[in-house]
Amino acid sequence: xxxxxxxxxxxxxxxxxxxxxxxxxxxxxxxxxxxxxxxxxxxxxxxxxxxxxxxxxxxxxxxxxxxxxxxxxxxxxxxxxxxxxxxxxxxxxxxxxxxxxxxxxxxxxxxxxxxxxxxxxxxxxxxxxxxxxxxxxxxxxxxxxxxxxxxxxxxxxxxxxxxxxxxxxxxxxxxxxxxxxxxxxxxxxxxxxxxxxxxxxxxxxxxxxxxxxxxxxxxxxxxxxxxxxxxxxxxxxxxxxxxxxxxxxxxxxxxxxxxxxxx
Numbered sequence: 001x002x003x004x005x006x007x008x009x010x011x012x013x014x015x016x017x018x019x020x021x022x023x024x025x026x027x028x029x030x031x032x033x034x035x036x037x038x039x040x041x042x043x044x045x046x047x048x049x050x051x052x053x054x055x056x057x058x059x060x061x062x063x064x065x066x067x068x069x070x071x072x073x074x075x076x077x078x079x080x081x082x083x084x085x086x087x088x089x090x091x092x093x094x095x096x097x098x099x100x101x102x103x104x105x106x107x108x109x110x111x112x113x114x115x116x117x118x119x120x121x122x123x124x125x126x127x128x129x130x131x132x133x134x135x136x137x138x139x140x141x142x143x144x145x146x147x148x149x150x151x152x153x154x155x156x157x158x159x160x161x162x163x164x165x166x167x168x169x170x171x172x173x174x175x176x177x178x179x180x181x182x183x184x185x186x187x188x189x190x191x192x193x194x195x196x197x198x199x200x201x202x203x204x205x206x207x208x209x210x211x212x213x214x215x216x217x218x219x220x221x222x223x224x225x226x227x228x229x230x231x232x233x234x235x236x237x238x239x240x241x242x243x244x245x246x247x248x249x250x251x252x253x254x255x256x257x258x259x260x261x262x263x
Contacts, residue, residue: 030067030094030101032135038094038101039063039074041194044143049199051243054080054088058141066132071095071104075127077111079139087111091123098153102194145251148192160228161188161211162257165200168232170260180204182259187252189244199235201248208235208244 046052061078074092082088093105107123114120148154165186172178181204191198191213198211209232235241 034101040140042103047143054082060136060138062134063137066127073127085110147190153193164230165257166260184257187248187254189248190251199248208241
């Protein structure tokens with residue numbers, strides 16, 4: 001097994017309208033408020049954990065949305081101001097999960113550079129049709145982390161993270177020549193169920209690994225985590241490791257994981 005590298009930071013904090021989102025979830029109806037809440041949470045994730053300084057914090061911007069039966073979509077060219085890029089577009093796909101809307105996919109586009117490519121046109125077409133509408137979106141001004149109360153879904157996700165550490169670090173020792181202690185002390189970054197990822201800090205080696213929760217529009221986190229395993233990807237950029245380590249230690253959960261024994 002080889003380590004996967006090249007991971008940039010991503011993690012967030014929350015500022016949201018919980019009442020609106022919970023009412024929408026109870027009725028089974030996706031509302032503009034639920035979409036705004038989900039996007040605010042994802043934007044803050046990107047700002048806090050990915051250090052995305054291009055986001056226009058505190059601004060109210062136009063957001064194009066389309067609410068569908070399975071997925072909803074959002075599009076804006078006003079969320080970020082990137083150096084040397086005249087127009088940057090942000091695309092989001094959302095889906096209901098565990099009582100709220102969550103962002104299951106996001107992409108950014110330099111419109112002048114890729115505005116005629118198939119991927120850009122495909123994503124834009126998912127938003128803009130006769131059911132699209134424009135709403136005002138208030139970008140949060142404060143993206144310090146706030147974590148939701150513990151739920152069954154979050155507990156199951158945490159169990160799956162621990163299982164992934166136990167199996168994959170045991171596999172690293174067996175097949176990749178590493179020598180992680182069998183009683184491995186880790187810090188798991190706290191998370192919400194709509195996070196696309198979290199990170200783990202390895203105390204013995206001062207390494208950071210990303211835990212990828214979901215990335216495909218076709219699925220979100222599974223309903224049954226009993227046999228679920230997440231992919232762990234090592235963060236190899238020293239600056240990212242340094243910044244993420246500080247945040248994980250500040251926001252994380254410390255525990256000792258017994259690694260799987262060699263076969």
